[in-house]
Amino acid sequence: MNGLEPCVHCGFCLQSCPTYLATGDEADSPRGRIVLMQGLARGNLNATDPPLVYHLDRCLGCLACEPACPSGVSYRVALESARSIIARSRPVPLIARAVNVVMADRRLLKPLMGSARLLRPLAGILAGESRLGFAFGMLRATRNRRSMHGPRPAQPKKSDSSPPVPPSADHSTPCAALFTGCIMDGLFAHVHLATQRTLQANGYSLARVQRQVCCGALHAHTGEHDKALQLARGNVAAFAAHPDCLIAVDSAGCGAMLKDYGRLLRNDPLSAEANALSERVRDVSELLVPQGPRVGQAVGLRVAYDPPCHLLHAQGISTAPLELLRSIPGIKMVHHADAATCCGSAGSYSLTELQLSRTVLSQKITALVAAEPDLVATGNPGCIMQIGAGLTAAGHDIPVIHPIEILDWSYDLAGFYDS
Ligand code: SF4
Ligand code: SF4
Structure with missing residues (x-):
């Protein structure tokens, strides 16, 4: 093989x-x-x-x-x-198949994500150790935790699903086009906004790419190869509209998949375009660290960084997120013993292999709690949800957020977004 x-x-x-x-x-x-x-x-x-x-x-x-x-x-x-x-x-397990169908179809994804956002305020009450309680813990972990750091919102917005900041047509500065994805778009719109604001604050102009679809990682990982190819072709076509822009990704799993499109579509008529797309893909930390990044206001937090497997192992990115976090004044990085090990999320794995997923997670929760951080930072939606639910189930209210959110808070406090 x-x-x-x-x-x-x-x-x-x-x-x-x-x-x-x-x-x-x-x-x-x-x-x-x-x-x-x-x-x-x-x-x-x-x-x-x-x-x-x-x-x-x-x-x-x-x-x-x-x-x-x-x-x-x-x-x-x-x-x-x-x-x-x-x-x-043998058919892909039913739960994984259902997740794959929903993530690939915007007509199903939008109402499902809308319902999840409506349920989110109840998630704190219903979160717990049981299978259902853990699912609510995962939903709880998708909240925007900006309120834990001062009363001022980062920018006025109607809801988590507000549209992103307007794109700039100025191509004299480096251009970045955000990959929006499926679950990131539905439940982590606040992370997308933070990504776009911090990129702009570091000199990037933003392009908005229409007709993007799910990256197809869940499909490829569960054996639905043809569906993964179909989604990859859709993204290759969509991002071809902005060939001069780097592709900014704030989800490690999506980034790893997009960087693999060249290999995935190697025998496809779109192979050259797929290679070109893969070469333009950057994790947001890879875009910001070479720009400095610009230094904001001190935030005064003990942060435990937990590297997502699809950033650390699949993309080989280990230092950029740490450099990004260390560039924020007032951050104290705390080490935890289980950082390099998977949290057990792995796409739909936490739904299909519940017991083993929770066993793998338990080591990480023990290590994180022992490190006593104010919050945990990790750059992948599945990891945020899995670790967040695990901490909640173990009785610890330690927020789990994307590293870019902390940089965004720091910039907001520094007044970088005041017009
Ligand atoms: S490290 Fe594992 S995968 Fe690599 S050669 Fe040895 S057994 Fe095989
Ligand atoms: S679970 Fe084990 S065998 Fe599977 S990818 Fe991770 S390290 Fe490799």
């Missing part, structure tokens, strides 16, 4: 794997899963083989095993390919 040829079964990757650490089962380790995938590729196992399906379903796709491998195994390529083969023989 593509990507697995270099594996020499040394086992160096085992200690990096959250599911292996949680279960101690070799079949839940990268090496064990590689043996299963090689069996599938060689025809020794068929795509409905129960152990194969069971242990590949339990893989988070966190990719912590890739940088741990000295032989250069490309685990992500093999996993996607194996899941795609399995999905042709």
Whole structure:
């Protein structure tokens, strides 16, 4: 199977794997899963083989095993390919399929996200440890926490779903076009606004790209390869309207997927355009750090940074978010022992593999609580929701927010947004 040829079964990757650490089962380790995938590729196992399906379903796709491998195994390529083969023989689990359908269809996504926003004020009451309580904890974690830092709103707005700041037509400054995504657009509009304001404050002009769609990461990770290709083609066409703009992404999972479009569409008529798109994609921290970033007002917070797997392992971005946070006056970074390990969110994994997801999460919650931060910063919506719900379920009201929100608060306090 593509990507697995270099594996020499040394086992160096085992200690990096959250599911292996949680279960101690070799079949839940990268090496064990590689043996299963090689069996599938060689025809020794068929795509409905129960152990194969069971242990590949339990893989988070966190990719912590890739940088741990000295032989250069490309685990992500093999996993996607194996899941795609399995999905042709066995339907993708119902919950994951339902999530994939909704995220890919704006006609379903808009009312669902609207309903979620209406329910959000109740989420604090209903959040807890049970399956339903955890889901409300996830919804609670999507709140705009600006109010915890002073009474002044960052800018007047009607609601979380207010339209973004107007685009600038000035192309004498570097241009950035925001990738809006699905869940980010529906539940994290305040993060998008913070991203756009901080980019503008650091000299970027903004372009608004119409007809964007979900990045397709959830589809690719669950084996719905054809749907992922379809969504990728949609975004390639949409962003072709602004070929001179970098593509700003404030969701690590979406960023990793967009950067992979070149590989994903390598045999497609749009392959050249897909490569060009991938080369323009930047995490927001990658855009701001080279600009300084501009220094705002002190905020006085103890912050624990938790790197999303799809930023740290899939995109190899480790220092830029830390540099961004350290550029904010008054921030004290606090270390926590479980920072490099997955939180157990992994797209729809937290819904389909509830028990293992919660087991993986519990280590992180213990480490974060021990570090006693005022808040946790992480740059991915799934991680914000998973860690936020985990902290709430454990009885801790520690907000989990995107790093860019803290920079935005600092700029607001400094008066950068006063007209
Ligand atoms: S994936 Fe890499 S680290 Fe893991 S067993 Fe294979 S060669 Fe060793
Ligand atoms: S992707 Fe993550 S969960 Fe899956 S085998 Fe690699 S380290 Fe383990």
